[in-house]
Amino acid sequence: MQPTSQNELSDSLRLELRRGCLILAVLAQLRVEHYGYTLRKALADQGLSIEESTLYPLLRRLETQGLLTSEWREEEKRNKRFYRLSSEGAAVLELLMAEWNGINDSLHRILEEKAVKKER
Amino acid sequence: MDLLERYLQSVGEYLPARSKADTLAELRENLLAEMESREEELGRALTENETAEVLEKHGRPVLVAARYLPQQHLIGPAWFPIYWFALKKSFPFVVLIYVATQCIAWFSQAEKGVDLGALVGRFPGIILTFWAVLTLGFACFEYAEGRYFHRVDLSKGWNPNELPKLEPAQGRQPSLVNRVANAVMAAVGIVWLLALPYMLLGPRLGYLRQMPFTLTPDWHIVYWQMIFLLAVQLVLKTVMVFLHTARGWYNALEVIVQVSGLVILVIMLRMRTYLVPGTTPAAMSLKDVTGLNALIHLGFQIALVVAVVKLLWDLWKMVTGSRTSQKGFVTVL
Numbered sequence: 001m002q003p004t005s006q007n008e009l010s011d012s013l014r015l016e017l018r019r020g021c022l023i024l025a026v027l028a029q030l031r032v033e034h035y036g037y038t039l040r041k042a043l044a045d046q047g048l049s050i051e052e053s054t055l056y057p058l059l060r061r062l063e064t065q066g067l068l069t070s071e072w073r074e075e076e077k078r079n080k081r082f083y084r085l086s087s088e089g090a091a092v093l094e095l096l097m098a099e100w101n102g103i104n105d106s107l108h109r110i111l112e113e114k115a116v117k118k119e120r
Numbered sequence: 121m122d123l124l125e126r127y128l129q130s131v132g133e134y135l136p137a138r139s140k141a142d143t144l145a146e147l148r149e150n151l152l153a154e155m156e157s158r159e160e161e162l163g164r165a166l167t168e169n170e171t172a173e174v175l176e177k178h179g180r181p182v183l184v185a186a187r188y189l190p191q192q193h194l195i196g197p198a199w200f201p202i203y204w205f206a207l208k209k210s211f212p213f214v215v216l217i218y219v220a221t222q223c224i225a226w227f228s229q230a231e232k233g234v235d236l237g238a239l240v241g242r243f244p245g246i247i248l249t250f251w252a253v254l255t256l257g258f259a260c261f262e263y264a265e266g267r268y269f270h271r272v273d274l275s276k277g278w279n280p281n282e283l284p285k286l287e288p289a290q291g292r293q294p295s296l297v298n299r300v301a302n303a304v305m306a307a308v309g310i311v312w313l314l315a316l317p318y319m320l321l322g323p324r325l326g327y328l329r330q331m332p333f334t335l336t337p338d339w340h341i342v343y344w345q346m347i348f349l350l351a352v353q354l355v356l357k358t359v360m361v362f363l364h365t366a367r368g369w370y371n372a373l374e375v376i377v378q379v380s381g382l383v384i385l386v387i388m389l390r391m392r393t394y395l396v397p398g399t400t401p402a403a404m405s406l407k408d409v410t411g412l413n414a415l416i417h418l419g420f421q422i423a424l425v426v427a428v429v430k431l432l433w434d435l436w437k438m439v440t441g442s443r444t445s446q447k448g449f450v451t452v453l
Contacts, residue, residue, distance in 0.1 A: 036146065037153035053179040056150060057187035060143070072145075081146045 022050060024100055026058060027085060027093045030068060035080040059083055067092055123168065124151060127175045134185030143188050151178065194259045198274065203258045207251065212300035214250050216361065218243060219304045223311055299361045306354040313347060332404040333395040333412070345387055349380045356380075371438050378431045385424040392417060 025048050029039060036056050043050055050058075062068045067089035070081050085093065128144050135143055155174055159166055166174070178184065195203050222239060265271050294302075356373050363370050394416050397403045404412070 035153075036150040037157070041157075051179075052150060052154065052177075053184050053187060056147065060188060078149060078152070079145070080149050 021100075022048075022054070022058070023062070024093075024096050026050075026055070026062065027067060027089055027096065030083055030085045030089075031093075033082050033084040035075075035082045039083065062089070123171050123175065124148070124155075127151075127178075127181065130181035131185045134182050135188060139188070147184075151175070154178075194255065196262055199258060199262055202274070203255070206258075207254060209296065210250075210254070211247075212297050214247065215304060216300050216358075218246055219307050223307050226311060226315075296361075299357075303354065303357040303361050306350065306357045310347065310350050310354060313343075313350065317343070330400060332398050332400065333409050334398050336391070336393050336396055338391050338393070342387055342391060346384055349384050353377050353380050374434065375431070375438075378427065378434065382424065382427050382431065385420055385427060388420045389417065389424060 025043060026039070029042055034042060036052075036059060039059075040050060040052060040055050043055075059068065059070075063070055063083065067086060068083050069086045070083045072079050072081050074080075128148055131147065132140050132144050151174065155166055155171065158170065158174065162170075356377050360370060360373050360377075363373065392413070394413050395409050397406055397409050
């Protein structure tokens with residue numbers, strides 16, 4: 001495989017891998033109220049940076065799906081839209097977290113098995 | 121901030137009217153917060169170029185706006201494989217129906233002429249129309265699904281026991297494209313043979329008169345025998361397009377088609393004299409025409425041998441294939 005196409009492929013797979021994780025991270029982070037910019041900063045501070053152009057539309061979509069609620073409120077003399085997890089979102093988050101933990105445990109086992117075989 | 125307003129105006133051009141103001145207000149706040157954060161880091165106001173950098177990083181207006189729109193597609197991933205399958209499977213039938221309608225039109229028209237250019241030229245339009253109608257049908261179905269009737273769950277409602285039986289390793293049936301192509305070629309053959317006398321005795325009469333040889337009167341009898349046998353072949357091949365699942369019947373029809381082909385060759389061989397010298401000054405001598413007739417006769421003899429060998433080979437494959445099917449099957453990938 002050509003290096004360029006290999007890079008393109010790995011980029012595309014990396015994005016695919018991140019896509020589902022980002023939703024989980026956003027939902028989890030919005031257990032505490034945030035507006036777009038502070039949410040992005042909070043996620044980045046914990047090592048998960050998201051492009052603005054990805055995050056802001058994602059918030060809208062999750063709100064349309066009923067997983068988030070939002071309200072316009074004045075803060076520092078400016079109107080900002082604050083997002084928070086809805087009750088439906090909290091239930092979905094719980095399910096997603098259980099799924100995530102399951103996948104995470106399985107992957108750990110699979111990856112450890114591979115590492116042990118390699119050592120041998 | 122003029123640049124930010126221009127950016128928001130550009131994004132707004134691609135947003136739907138009902139959510140435009142709300143989306144742009146939120147976007148403005150987020151971008152302003154981003155810029156203020158940069159200003160705090162630098163300890164001064166952003167220059168025009170630095171503002172442009174923030175906006176450039178945020179993305180091209182049309183793409184940013186597109187991310188705020190609901191996911192749009194004509195045919196979604198759930199139905200696309202079915203759509204693609206339908207498109208592929210129905211294509212040979214479109215060809216068959218087109219050829220059939222053109223044949224019927226040719227038979228019903230008063231002046232028997234074949235404009236091959238127009239026949240081929242019309243075909244892309246037919247294909248495009250078919251593609252557009254099928255795509256629109258699927259798009260309408262997908263739009264209505266979930267809105268006007270319950271979603272169809274494609275993962276359910278199928279029975280593994282209804283899967284087609286394993287095909288024997290030998291004697292696999294020809295593909296749909298192959299079967300339709302056979303029928304189309306038979307139709308084209310008949311139309312060509314029917315058009316030929318019209319062309320030779322009609323618009324191309326002058327060309328026939330200049331030939332150094334001419335056809336023997338036997339052709340008048342043989343011609344209709346050939347037309348009859350080719351018509352039989354066309355009917356059988358059309359039936360075979362739809363009969364592929366009934367293996368025994370399909371094989372039987374295949375043998376009949378091949379035998380009818382042999383009969384045509386035998387008729388041609390029995391003629392022996394195909395051409396006679398023409399009446400023009402440049403006509404061939406009798407000796408030359410006799411040589412030419414011998415060559416044509418030899419050609420038909422070779423064709424007959426090849427056809428007989430092929431028939432025997434196919435019969436052998438059918439017999440051994442049926443034996444294999446009694447012993448067991450092999451998955452054909």
